[in-house]
Amino acid sequence: MNPASAIARLRYCIASSLQNLRRNLTLSLITTSTIAVMFTICTSMLLVLLNLSAFMQTWADQLQIIVYFEMQASAKDMQRFEKEIEARPEVEQVRHVSPEEAMRLLKGALEGQDGILYGLPDNPLPASLEIRLHKPYLTNDAVEAFVAGITRTPPVADIEYGQRWLERFIAFFELARLTCLLLGVFLIIFTYCIIANTIRLMVYSRRDEIEIMKLVGAGSLMVKFPFWLEGALQGACGAALALLIVLGVEKLAMNNLATLLNFYLGSGSYVFLDWPMAAAITAAGALLGLAGSFFAVNHLDAHYS
Amino acid sequence: MIHIHQASKYYNNANPALVDVSFKINKGDFVFITGPSGAGKTTLLRLMFCAERPSSGEIILNGVNISRIKPSAIPALRRSIGVVFQDFKLLASRTVFENVAFALEITGTGSKTIKKKVWQTLKWVGLLQKKDALPPCLSGGEQQRVAIARSIVNNPLLLLADEPTGNLDPQLALDIMKLFKAINARGTTIVVATHNRGMAEQFADKIISLSRSHSIEPR
Numbered sequence: 001m002n003p004a005s006a007i008a009r010l011r012y013c014i015a016s017s018l019q020n021l022r023r024n025l026t027l028s029l030i031t032t033s034t035i036a037v038m039f040t041i042c043t044s045m046l047l048v049l050l051n052l053s054a055f056m057q058t059w060a061d062q063l064q065i066i067v068y069f070e071m072q073a074s075a076k077d078m079q080r081f082e083k084e085i086e087a088r089p090e091v092e093q094v095r096h097v098s099p100e101e102a103m104r105l106l107k108g109a110l111e112g113q114d115g116i117l118y119g120l121p122d123n124p125l126p127a128s129l130e131i132r133l134h135k136p137y138l139t140n141d142a143v144e145a146f147v148a149g150i151t152r153t154p155p156v157a158d159i160e161y162g163q164r165w166l167e168r169f170i171a172f173f174e175l176a177r178l179t180c181l182l183l184g185v186f187l188i189i190f191t192y193c194i195i196a197n198t199i200r201l202m203v204y205s206r207r208d209e210i211e212i213m214k215l216v217g218a219g220s221l222m223v224k225f226p227f228w229l230e231g232a233l234q235g236a237c238g239a240a241l242a243l244l245i246v247l248g249v250e251k252l253a254m255n256n257l258a259t260l261l262n263f264y265l266g267s268g269s270y271v272f273l274d275w276p277m278a279a280a281i282t283a284a285g286a287l288l289g290l291a292g293s294f295f296a297v298n299h300l301d302a303h304y305s
Numbered sequence: 306m307i308h309i310h311q312a313s314k315y316y317n318n319a320n321p322a323l324v325d326v327s328f329k330i331n332k333g334d335f336v337f338i339t340g341p342s343g344a345g346k347t348t349l350l351r352l353m354f355c356a357e358r359p360s361s362g363e364i365i366l367n368g369v370n371i372s373r374i375k376p377s378a379i380p381a382l383r384r385s386i387g388v389v390f391q392d393f394k395l396l397a398s399r400t401v402f403e404n405v406a407f408a409l410e411i412t413g414t415g416s417k418t419i420k421k422k423v424w425q426t427l428k429w430v431g432l433l434q435k436k437d438a439l440p441p442c443l444s445g446g447e448q449q450r451v452a453i454a455r456s457i458v459n460n461p462l463l464l465l466a467d468e469p470t471g472n473l474d475p476q477l478a479l480d481i482m483k484l485f486k487a488i489n490a491r492g493t494t495i496v497v498a499t500h501n502r503g504m505a506e507q508f509a510d511k512i513i514s515l516s517r518s519h520s521i522e523p524r
Binding site: 004005006008009012023208209211212213214215216217218219220222301 | 354376377380381382383384388394396398407408410411412413414415416455459
């Protein structure tokens, strides 16, 4: 086949696809809207997962282990312990917090409500040590191993590192991921079926044309390609529409939620879709549409002699 | 041009549509296949443009055994064969011009060439003034002319027509036969299946009679 002929055939296929989408406009719009709804749900779930993951990462990066000293611990014992901790290879930074500084920080945190502390006869807060680990050791297992290496004997009174909270959050994240995965698979199958059935209806509405195409010498590819293109176009348009919906909702919601999210997730930790991800979602829509139409027209060779 | 040797076609391995049919058609012949309904005329034509495969026997078209042709080679074969049916098989939503152009579009012909060829063909069959009309707005004879124009726009070597005048009155049928005769005069081999023996005797170079799927009596 010479290039001019190939271009002419491709042009015919594209024109035929667009014409067919126009002819079946209602059906095409319903299908594209359904795909858009499915992709909106999938993209929203993806955003939730991305933000949970980013939040976990931010939290893990900021994770510190706090060792509380006994109230009667001597300065000498605390210094000795601090030097032992500093000598460990996992440790990036150690900061001693005196009882006075701890009280100041507490008052700062209770800004406006620090009156509740006035009745206290003495400072009840112990001195503590804030330990920050190097990045490679900021995993749940590594933190646990590090804490296990600290003997809970005087001057150490208690160790806190949010283990239970971290474990619960990881469990919640895993559950959320599994739920999203199952729901995502279900929605993908559902979308695939919608596209495949739409293309089947379009094949049915064009059965006379297909018969004549075969009769005048159209090859299998020439007959099927316009349908593949229709599926891919509907998938891509549906996914792109979903992105616009998610973007619109995000713009509206973020006006009110930005402060709240920054407070809970930490400033700058909120994640939204970037261009490569948006392109990947649109491509996924096109691929899903292509797959649906591919299997929908697979039988054409057998049905049309 | 065409050599059919002991071709048989059975449906469901039981009902014979054709049994041991053999004949030869030379290049440039105007051949009629006649016989009553159910004699196997349509089946024979369908075997000739590979819509079906014979259960046994061989069909040689221009030296190619098309009874064993690969499915991927069928489209190229069909581009050298024009086919006309009793029910015209036109696309109702496309104009006369678009219906004829359709046969060229799917072969990857450039738009300028399509325009030129379709124009010439429509002029030749006498339908140029109706090029923008939709098929339902045309008479039966005109619709059959559009179908014929579509089948010859590619300059096929062979034109197969299955009861092409079955839906037309005698005068229109005569006009269509004259058109076939003119196409034949340009060098195209024509095979027409019809139950109208009188018409066959009036126009045919050769008549092949089918009876109960079996007998062949070339004239």
